[in-house]
Amino acid sequence: MSTKFIELKDADVELLEAELRTLCARAGAEAVVLADLSGVILASHRVSEKIDGLLFAALLSSNFAATEELSKRLGVTSFRIMYHEGKRQNLYFDKVADDTILVVLFRDSNALGRVRLFTEKSIVELSKMVSAASRPAEEAPVLPQAQAAAAYLAQVAASIQPGKL
Amino acid sequence: MAVHNAAGREIVYKVAYHGPGMCGKTTNLRFIYNTLPGRQVGNFLVLDTAVERTLFYDFLPVVIPLEDGYKVRFHLYTVPGQAYYDASRKLVLKGVDGVVFVADSRSDRMQENEDSLGMLKRDLGEVGLDYAKVPLIMQYNKRDLPDPIPMETLDEKLNDRRVRSLGAVARDGVGVFETFSAVADLVTGRS
Numbered sequence: 001m002s003t004k005f006i007e008l009k010d011a012d013v014e015l016l017e018a019e020l021r022t023l024c025a026r027a028g029a030e031a032v033v034l035a036d037l038s039g040v041i042l043a044s045h046r047v048s049e050k051i052d053g054l055l056f057a058a059l060l061s062s063n064f065a066a067t068e069e070l071s072k073r074l075g076v077t078s079f080r081i082m083y084h085e086g087k088r089q090n091l092y093f094d095k096v097a098d099d100t101i102l103v104v105l106f107r108d109s110n111a112l113g114r115v116r117l118f119t120e121k122s123i124v125e126l127s128k129m130v131s132a133a134s135r136p137a138e139e140a141p142v143l144p145q146a147q148a149a150a151a152y153l154a155q156v157a158a159s160i161q162p163g164k165l
Numbered sequence: 166m167a168v169h170n171a172a173g174r175e176i177v178y179k180v181a182y183h184g185p186g187m188c189g190k191t192t193n194l195r196f197i198y199n200t201l202p203g204r205q206v207g208n209f210l211v212l213d214t215a216v217e218r219t220l221f222y223d224f225l226p227v228v229i230p231l232e233d234g235y236k237v238r239f240h241l242y243t244v245p246g247q248a249y250y251d252a253s254r255k256l257v258l259k260g261v262d263g264v265v266f267v268a269d270s271r272s273d274r275m276q277e278n279e280d281s282l283g284m285l286k287r288d289l290g291e292v293g294l295d296y297a298k299v300p301l302i303m304q305y306n307k308r309d310l311p312d313p314i315p316m317e318t319l320d321e322k323l324n325d326r327r328v329r330s331l332g333a334v335a336r337d338g339v340g341v342f343e344t345f346s347a348v349a350d351l352v353t354g355r356s
Contacts, residue, residue, distance in 0.1 A: 145176060
């Protein structure tokens, strides 16, 4: 099994989104995304419809994981923070917990120091929330909806007959 | 890691297709992408080299919308098969809920299959997962090519856990959805 299972109930998502909303306002950010390192968005604020959130999270998490691997190979304890500077917009990454990252998208008119300060403050709260929602994968409940989706895929497999071996 | 977002009525699983270079991992995902209706697949992200070898990974999000409004997502990734992309493979395996090991049935590819399986075992350990416990399906691809390695031999040499193994011709879609369905059954606990 995978190492962890995250279960976000209504109240959890409300708390996470409220914290991201606060961070966005304080840091003057355009958008913020909380994602796990397997590429799943846990919560976000102001991610526009123009951004494919799924691809965004997959790329961000692998970018962060690649940097972690780099730090290991260099013998550096950890590159906790990453910063990508663009022409008009910048991305700031910070680690929330072992398997979770926070990404802040902000304009170049905004100061990096401001983003960093408020991101660090938010991370303290977000870290507690993510920890509370996480549990070992072995304790994951059986989800009937997930099994219904698996049953649907079995039907698709049975109906698609591209040929037999 | 699996994520259940009850508020957003969404469940997400991560599945990695692992195997030696040119064994057909991307071809599996491409067939799924081309077969499912557009509302069930997201953008197919391919990060490859100029010669179309997977450099980093491929990513295909599949979403199954249910009648009660729930959405179950399967995030399908491939790992780069070449041995020297060790770091890329590990980052794809991080937090994985299930693995499909795609072996190449061509008679001269057994060593590559065994090497790749060895890398899978080692890399899983390095990202904190236990090969002996990870939900796993074996797919023996390229069964249409001349003189393939017998399925029994592949099982004997590769399938040390005696998990479910399926033959496939991913290029033609044979066995692709059976494999996807089998790994979905495992990660969701349906079987």
